[in-house]
Amino acid sequence: MTGSNRSPDTRRREAVEQHVRAVMSYWRALEPDWQSVLVAVVLVALVVGLEVPIPG
Template structure:
């Protein structure tokens, strides 16, 4: 369990070290990947 907590702490510190613009890019990329993987239909 300690390894999981250390991994989560490392991910959180890496995330907070990113600039806000890159965080937005990462969130957008995750959304695109999830919509492609799960074939989610987005009504535009």
């Protein structure tokens, strides 16, 4: 299939998939310990920066 035949929906989906693949390749390049640190940083940023309430 050529680029011009693809619908806008397909192109959008492909773009999203490309972004996900890029993020995952960075993620997989990290050691599991650093993945843990990154998850924690994201959660702290959500709680402190965006005031996301996390129920307990």
